Amino acid sequence: RKEVEQDPGPFNVPEGATVAFNCTYSNSASQSFFWYRQDCRKEPKLLMSVYSSGNEDGRFTAQLNRASQYISLLIRDSKLSDSATYLCVVSPGGYNKLIFGAGTRLAVHP
Amino acid sequence: GAGVSQSPRYKVAKRGQDVALRCDPISGHVSLFWYQQALGQGPEFLTYFQNEAQLDKSGLPSDRFFAERPEGSVSTLKIQRTQQEDSAVYLCASSLRDRADGYTFGSGTRLTVV
Numbered sequence: 001r002k003e004v005e006q007d008p009g010p011f012n013v014p015e016g017a018t019v020a021f022n023c024t025y026s027n028s029a030s031q032s033f034f035w036y037r038q039d040c041r042k043e044p045k046l047l048m049s050v051y052s053s054g055n056e057d058g059r060f061t062a063q064l065n066r067a068s069q070y071i072s073l074l075i076r077d078s079k080l081s082d083s084a085t086y087l088c089v090v091s092p093g094g095y096n097k098l099i100f101g102a103g104t105r106l107a108v109h110p
Numbered sequence: 111g112a113g114v115s116q117s118p119r120y121k122v123a124k125r126g127q128d129v130a131l132r133c134d135p136i137s138g139h140v141s142l143f144w145y146q147q148a149l150g151q152g153p154e155f156l157t158y159f160q161n162e163a164q165l166d167k168s169g170l171p172s173d174r175f176f177a178e179r180p181e182g183s184v185s186t187l188k189i190q191r192t193q194q195e196d197s198a199v200y201l202c203a204s205s206l207r208d209r210a211d212g213y214t215f216g217s218g219t220r221l222t223v224v
Contacts (some may be wrong), residue, residue, distance in 0.1 A: 032210040043201060043215035089151050096210035100152030
Protein backbone atom coordinates (compact mmCIF):
# COMPACT_ATOMS: atom_id res chain seq x y z
CA ARG A 1 0.00 0.00 0.00
CA LYS A 2 1.33 3.45 -0.92
CA GLU A 3 1.95 5.91 1.90
CA VAL A 4 -0.18 8.59 0.20
CA GLU A 5 -3.13 7.59 -1.95
CA GLN A 6 -5.10 9.76 -4.35
CA ASP A 7 -7.74 9.21 -7.00
CA PRO A 8 -5.77 9.63 -10.27
CA GLY A 9 -8.73 11.15 -12.13
CA PRO A 10 -8.88 12.76 -14.58
CA PHE A 11 -11.53 15.13 -13.38
CA ASN A 12 -13.04 16.91 -16.37
CA VAL A 13 -15.07 19.91 -15.27
CA PRO A 14 -16.50 23.02 -16.95
CA GLU A 15 -15.30 26.48 -16.07
CA GLY A 16 -16.99 27.77 -12.95
CA ALA A 17 -17.50 24.33 -11.42
CA THR A 18 -16.53 23.35 -7.90
CA VAL A 19 -14.29 20.29 -7.66
CA ALA A 20 -12.97 18.37 -4.66
CA PHE A 21 -9.93 16.12 -4.37
CA ASN A 22 -9.30 13.69 -1.56
CA CYS A 23 -6.22 11.96 -0.28
CA THR A 24 -5.42 9.49 2.49
CA TYR A 25 -2.09 8.85 4.18
CA SER A 26 -0.92 5.83 6.12
CA ASN A 27 1.64 7.23 8.59
CA SER A 28 -0.23 8.56 11.60
CA ALA A 29 2.98 10.28 12.78
CA SER A 30 3.06 12.58 9.75
CA GLN A 31 3.70 16.17 10.80
CA SER A 32 3.11 18.44 7.82
CA PHE A 33 0.67 18.33 4.94
CA PHE A 34 0.54 20.11 1.61
CA TRP A 35 -1.05 20.34 -1.78
CA TYR A 36 1.34 20.86 -4.68
CA ARG A 37 0.43 21.71 -8.24
CA GLN A 38 2.35 20.30 -11.20
CA ASP A 39 1.82 21.51 -14.75
CA CYS A 40 2.68 19.20 -17.64
CA ARG A 41 6.47 18.74 -17.94
CA LYS A 42 7.13 21.24 -15.15
CA GLU A 43 8.37 20.91 -11.59
CA PRO A 44 5.94 20.65 -8.65
CA LYS A 45 5.11 23.93 -6.94
CA LEU A 46 3.62 24.44 -3.51
CA LEU A 47 -0.06 25.37 -3.74
CA MET A 48 -0.82 25.54 -0.05
CA SER A 49 -0.09 24.03 3.32
CA VAL A 50 -2.90 22.16 5.07
CA TYR A 51 -3.79 22.64 8.73
CA SER A 52 -6.15 20.81 11.04
CA SER A 53 -8.25 23.93 11.43
CA GLY A 54 -8.70 24.13 7.67
CA ASN A 55 -7.37 26.95 5.58
CA GLU A 56 -8.42 28.96 2.60
CA ASP A 57 -6.48 30.79 -0.10
CA GLY A 58 -8.81 32.56 -2.50
CA ARG A 59 -10.77 29.91 -4.40
CA PHE A 60 -8.85 27.07 -2.73
CA THR A 61 -9.79 25.45 0.58
CA ALA A 62 -7.78 22.68 2.20
CA GLN A 63 -8.77 20.51 5.15
CA LEU A 64 -7.01 17.92 7.26
CA ASN A 65 -8.61 15.24 9.39
CA ARG A 66 -5.85 13.67 11.48
CA ALA A 67 -8.15 11.09 13.06
CA SER A 68 -9.15 9.73 9.66
CA GLN A 69 -5.75 10.50 8.06
CA TYR A 70 -7.54 12.29 5.28
CA ILE A 71 -6.72 15.48 3.38
CA SER A 72 -8.95 17.37 0.97
CA LEU A 73 -8.70 20.21 -1.50
CA LEU A 74 -11.71 22.15 -2.76
CA ILE A 75 -11.45 24.42 -5.79
CA ARG A 76 -14.35 26.81 -6.34
CA ASP A 77 -15.18 28.65 -9.57
CA SER A 78 -12.69 26.62 -11.62
CA LYS A 79 -10.63 28.45 -14.23
CA LEU A 80 -9.03 27.08 -17.38
CA SER A 81 -5.68 27.87 -15.76
CA ASP A 82 -6.43 25.45 -12.92
CA SER A 83 -5.87 22.54 -15.31
CA ALA A 84 -2.92 20.64 -13.84
CA THR A 85 -2.04 17.66 -11.67
CA TYR A 86 -2.62 18.17 -7.96
CA LEU A 87 -0.25 16.28 -5.69
CA CYS A 88 -1.10 15.44 -2.09
CA VAL A 89 2.06 15.59 0.02
CA VAL A 90 2.89 14.65 3.61
CA SER A 91 6.07 15.04 5.60
CA PRO A 92 7.08 12.87 8.55
CA GLY A 93 8.93 15.69 10.27
CA GLY A 94 12.60 15.55 11.17
CA TYR A 95 14.45 16.97 8.21
CA ASN A 96 11.17 17.09 6.32
CA LYS A 97 11.51 14.90 3.27
CA LEU A 98 8.28 15.00 1.26
CA ILE A 99 6.16 11.97 0.43
CA PHE A 100 4.02 12.51 -2.64
CA GLY A 101 0.86 10.89 -3.83
CA ALA A 102 0.63 9.93 -7.50
CA GLY A 103 -1.45 13.02 -8.23
CA THR A 104 -4.96 13.80 -9.45
CA ARG A 105 -5.34 15.27 -12.92
CA LEU A 106 -7.77 18.13 -13.40
CA ALA A 107 -8.90 19.34 -16.81
CA VAL A 108 -11.10 22.44 -16.87
CA HIS A 109 -12.88 23.03 -20.18
CA PRO A 110 -14.75 26.06 -21.57
CA GLY B 111 21.06 32.21 -9.23
CA ALA B 112 17.47 32.92 -8.49
CA GLY B 113 16.35 29.31 -8.56
CA VAL B 114 17.53 25.71 -8.49
CA SER B 115 19.33 24.90 -11.70
CA GLN B 116 19.58 21.37 -13.10
CA SER B 117 21.55 20.13 -16.07
CA PRO B 118 21.21 18.66 -18.54
CA ARG B 119 17.48 19.23 -19.10
CA TYR B 120 17.31 16.09 -21.25
CA LYS B 121 19.59 13.08 -21.42
CA VAL B 122 19.33 10.03 -23.64
CA ALA B 123 21.56 7.19 -22.56
CA LYS B 124 22.14 3.79 -24.04
CA ARG B 125 21.51 0.93 -21.67
CA GLY B 126 24.66 0.22 -19.71
CA GLN B 127 26.00 3.77 -19.99
CA ASP B 128 26.89 5.84 -16.93
CA VAL B 129 25.24 9.24 -16.48
CA ALA B 130 25.81 12.22 -14.19
CA LEU B 131 23.08 14.71 -13.37
CA ARG B 132 23.92 18.07 -11.85
CA CYS B 133 22.02 20.24 -9.39
CA ASP B 134 22.97 23.80 -8.51
CA PRO B 135 20.86 24.81 -5.49
CA ILE B 136 19.90 28.29 -4.38
CA SER B 137 22.90 29.95 -2.78
CA GLY B 138 22.95 29.45 0.96
CA HIS B 139 20.42 26.63 0.99
CA VAL B 140 21.57 24.05 3.49
CA SER B 141 19.23 21.21 2.59
CA LEU B 142 19.27 19.46 -0.77
CA PHE B 143 17.03 16.61 -1.91
CA TRP B 144 16.90 14.38 -4.97
CA TYR B 145 13.61 12.86 -6.16
CA GLN B 146 12.76 10.49 -9.01
CA GLN B 147 9.48 10.93 -10.87
CA ALA B 148 8.38 8.14 -13.18
CA LEU B 149 5.74 8.82 -15.81
CA GLY B 150 2.29 9.19 -14.28
CA GLN B 151 3.60 9.02 -10.71
CA GLY B 152 4.44 11.49 -8.00
CA PRO B 153 8.05 12.26 -7.14
CA GLU B 154 9.75 9.67 -4.93
CA PHE B 155 12.47 10.55 -2.44
CA LEU B 156 15.97 9.38 -3.27
CA THR B 157 18.41 11.09 -0.94
CA TYR B 158 19.00 14.08 1.36
CA PHE B 159 22.02 16.26 2.09
CA GLN B 160 22.53 18.74 4.86
CA ASN B 161 25.45 20.80 3.62
CA GLU B 162 27.99 18.21 2.44
CA ALA B 163 26.72 15.40 4.66
CA GLN B 164 24.47 12.79 3.07
CA LEU B 165 22.13 12.10 5.97
CA ASP B 166 19.62 9.85 4.24
CA LYS B 167 20.08 7.71 1.16
CA SER B 168 17.33 5.26 1.93
CA GLY B 169 15.45 6.02 -1.29
CA LEU B 170 18.27 5.18 -3.70
CA PRO B 171 16.87 2.18 -5.62
CA SER B 172 20.13 0.27 -6.03
CA ASP B 173 23.87 0.52 -5.56
CA ARG B 174 24.08 1.80 -9.13
CA PHE B 175 22.83 5.14 -7.81
CA PHE B 176 25.28 7.44 -6.07
CA ALA B 177 24.97 11.07 -5.00
CA GLU B 178 27.47 13.55 -3.68
CA ARG B 179 27.69 17.17 -2.58
CA PRO B 180 31.37 17.55 -1.72
CA GLU B 181 31.45 21.27 -0.90
CA GLY B 182 27.93 21.64 0.39
CA SER B 183 26.70 23.41 -2.71
CA VAL B 184 26.46 21.72 -6.13
CA SER B 185 25.30 18.11 -6.06
CA THR B 186 25.71 15.34 -8.60
CA LEU B 187 23.53 12.25 -8.94
CA LYS B 188 25.34 9.48 -10.76
CA ILE B 189 23.72 6.40 -12.21
CA GLN B 190 25.98 3.58 -13.30
CA ARG B 191 25.12 0.98 -15.93
CA THR B 192 21.77 2.58 -16.69
CA GLN B 193 18.76 0.35 -17.27
CA GLN B 194 15.43 1.07 -18.92
CA GLU B 195 13.63 1.29 -15.58
CA ASP B 196 15.87 4.25 -14.70
CA SER B 197 14.01 6.35 -17.28
CA ALA B 198 12.34 9.13 -15.30
CA VAL B 199 12.56 12.80 -14.43
CA TYR B 200 15.12 13.46 -11.71
CA LEU B 201 14.18 16.45 -9.60
CA CYS B 202 16.44 18.34 -7.25
CA ALA B 203 15.10 20.58 -4.50
CA SER B 204 16.80 22.83 -1.99
CA SER B 205 15.66 24.50 1.17
CA LEU B 206 17.17 27.22 3.35
CA ARG B 207 16.56 25.11 6.44
CA ASP B 208 14.57 22.05 7.34
CA ARG B 209 11.15 23.50 6.63
CA ALA B 210 8.83 21.29 4.63
CA ASP B 211 7.16 24.37 3.15
CA GLY B 212 10.46 25.91 2.13
CA TYR B 213 11.33 23.72 -0.83
CA THR B 214 12.27 25.07 -4.26
CA PHE B 215 12.38 22.48 -7.00
CA GLY B 216 14.51 22.63 -10.10
CA SER B 217 13.04 21.96 -13.53
CA GLY B 218 14.41 18.44 -13.51
CA THR B 219 16.47 16.26 -15.83
CA ARG B 220 14.47 13.94 -18.06
CA LEU B 221 16.48 10.75 -18.49
CA THR B 222 15.56 8.28 -21.23
CA VAL B 223 17.43 5.00 -21.36
CA VAL B 224 17.22 3.25 -24.74
